Amino acid sequence: MKLDHIGIATPDLDAGSAPYLALGFQPEGPDEVVEAQGVRVRVFRVGDAMVELLEPMRPDSAIAKYLEKNRPGLHHTAYRVEDIHAEMARLKGEGATFLSEQPGPGLHHTTVIFLHPKWGAGTLIELCQHPEAEHPEAEHPEVGHGEGGHGH
Numbered sequence: 001m002k003l004d005h006i007g008i009a010t011p012d013l014d015a016g017s018a019p020y021l022a023l024g025f026q027p028e029g030p031d032e033v034v035e036a037q038g039v040r041v042r043v044f045r046v047g048d049a050m051v052e053l054l055e056p057m058r059p060d061s062a063i064a065k066y067l068e069k070n071r072p073g074l075h076h077t078a079y080r081v082e083d084i085h086a087e088m089a090r091l092k093g094e095g096a097t098f099l100s101e102q103p104g105p106g107l108h109h110t111t112v113i114f115l116h117p118k119w120g121a122g123t124l125i126e127l128c129q130h131p132e133a134e135h136p137e138a139e140h141p142e143v144g145h146g147e148g149g150h151g152h
């Protein structure tokens with residue numbers, strides 16, 4: 001399991017970007033909307049991991065509610081898993097408490113789920129599975145699809 005990203009809550013993506021631009025990082029790709037979470041997202045790659053800036057789009061979103069009670073800043077840490085359902089089952093065996101029964105859609109076509117901050121010793125923890133983990137052949141399109149195959 002590797003660190004995938006840290007999530008930063010900000011009322012404004014441009015204001016939230018300033019320190020990362022000054023540090024010398026550039027946004028990776030265009031801003032993305034994740035409707036299921038009611039957020040607009042800007043990502044900065046930092047080595048193998050990312051800084052994920054989260055701006056609320058709706059007052060009922062988790063980020064809007066967080067910013068009502070807290071200052072902008074570190075919101076969650078996210079860990080990349082190969083098989084999110086297997087990892088959930090394993091962690092439930094360790095007594096983990098999830099915030100939902102089923103994972104949902106995340107950034108960049110990932111599948112994500114959150115653990116309760118109480119279980120996380122005071123931090124909100126996200127598990128995320130990237131699409132290539134669901135379709136390993138997409139990483140190796142030459143396998144079984146012939147030249148020019150798209151893997152689907």
Ligand SMILES: CC[C@@H](C(=O)O)C(=O)SCCNC(=O)CCNC(=O)[C@H](O)C(C)(C)COP(=O)(O)OP(=O)(O)OC[C@H]1O[C@@H](n2cnc3c(N)ncnc32)[C@H](O)[C@@H]1OP(=O)(O)O
Nearest residue numbers: 007034037041062065075099106107112114117122123124
């Ligand atoms: C871009 C998409 C995706 C990705 O692909 O990466 C994302 O990252 S989306 C990120 C935003 N989405 C989420 O955070 C979804 C999960 N979060 C939630 O369901 C809620 O935010 C919450 C964690 C259940 C909190 O809900 P809320 O209704 O706001 O309850 P409270 O304010 O009463 O909080 C309860 C309890 O939890 C503590 N808390 C809340 N947020 C955090 C946090 N970010 N880090 C640490 N602790 C947090 C809060 O202080 C309360 O504690 P107690 O007072 O001790 O009970």
Ligand SMILES: [Co+2]
Nearest residue numbers: 007052078126
């Ligand atoms: Co996240």
